[in-house]
Amino acid sequence: MPKQYRKTLAACCLGYVTQSIVVNLAPLFFIVFRNSYGFSYSYIATLVLVTFTVQIAVDALSVRFMGRLGYRRCAILSQAVSAAGLALLGILPHVIPARAAVLIAVVFYSVGGSLIEVVTSPITDLLPARSSKASMSFLHSFYSWGQVFVILATTLLLLALGEDAWYVIPLIWTVLPLVNTFFFMRVPVIEPEPQSAIKATGRLFGRRFFILTMLLMISAGATEQIMAQWASIFCERGLGVTKVVGDLLGPCLFAAFMGIGRSWYGAKGEKIDLRRALIVCSSLAVVCYLVTVFSFSAAVSLAGCALCGLGVSLLWPGMISLSSATFPDGGPAMFAYLALGGDLGCALGPYLAGIVSDRVSASDFGASVASRFAAGIDEVSLKAGILAGIIFPVIMLIGAVTLKKKKPRKSVSY
DSSP states (O other), rough: OOOOHHHHHHHHHHHHHHHHHHHHHHHTTTHHHHHOOOOHHHHHHHHHHHHHHHHHHHHHHHHHHHHHHOHHHHHHHHHHHHHHHHHHHHHGTTSHHHHHHHHHHHHHHHHHHHHHHHHHHHHHHHSSSSSSHHHHHHHHHHHHHHHHHHHHHHHHHHHHGGGGGGHHHHHTTTHHHHHHHHHHHHHHOOOOOOOOOHHHHHEOOOOOOHHHHHHHHHHHHHHHHHHHHHHHHHIIIOOOOHHHHHHHOOOOOOOHHHHHHHHHHHHHHHOOOHHHHHHHHHHHHHHHHHHHOSSSSSHHHHHHHHHHHHTTHHHHHHHHHHHHHTTOOOOHHHHHHHHHHHHHHHHHHHHHHHHHHHHTSSSSSHHHHHHHHHHHHHHHHHHHHHHHTTHHHHHHHHHHHHHHOOSSSSSOOO
């Protein structure tokens, strides 16, 4: 890759670190919100749903405006709005009721997070590189490593400052997107060629391969975020470990294994059959879901939760790479729709898990299962929510096998 574009890739990688902040910071505060403000599991699930519903709306709108504004302006806007949302998360709870404050902040930083996904992938895809698949996986690995960094730093800050001072932490995290805003103002960006969003949309959805890809993006997003969003509270309330231990051994190890998988493929991607890798990863995700739910050992459940990160590592970037290779001239519309599908899964998966957890927690069935196995009702209800979400990695596995059997004959250009 030419030297001047390495700075562009670096800015995109930092953009994904910002996205890891806006997606994963609030879940680390779920137990704080529940203890301090009385948030129910359903309301916590609603916050996750709002996060990704807003992202879905922005994904859909970006099909129209991204080609007109250009990649640079969208990248700058993504970082600036993300910073504003993080700042509001730290400030608003002192000004208005906590439920409304957190919800408003979520809406703001979700807009920024959506733009990050929509714009950084196509910017990276256009960079001159030996392997676009490897570059895409390398880019997405920074989301995972950013997640590890966010969890470690936030956990240590909570330990040092105390839960009562949680609001300081979002204010600290605003520094990164603010700095990256200025980076995107200066780095070289290859802008997309003008195209008709309506024309591109019609041709994309006229291909069965792309429709299957969209379905699998939904499944990939749900499979990843059910574990990522609920791992922290599951480890503490479900497995009975402390918050520090739960965050480090649950979501942190999950993110680390996800980063390892993406970094490995980024280094070896040219020699790996991506379709076969998707089958292996999907199978591992199914197994990890089952181990997390049905193990009677907290240590084994934690291991299942953590190793699931390796299982989901290639699902999202892998589907983007396959689509980019099959539809090389899909342009901004293609990346926007792929992000829309992934974010739809990110919204539906954790929301389903939260609703099922609340229903089981309040049911006689949940109480009887907890009594029979000498387990806490929180453990039973949270495991039930995760079990309900296993439908998504199963769909992903079936779809990955279908992709392996039916490779597209040739790339489709518009």
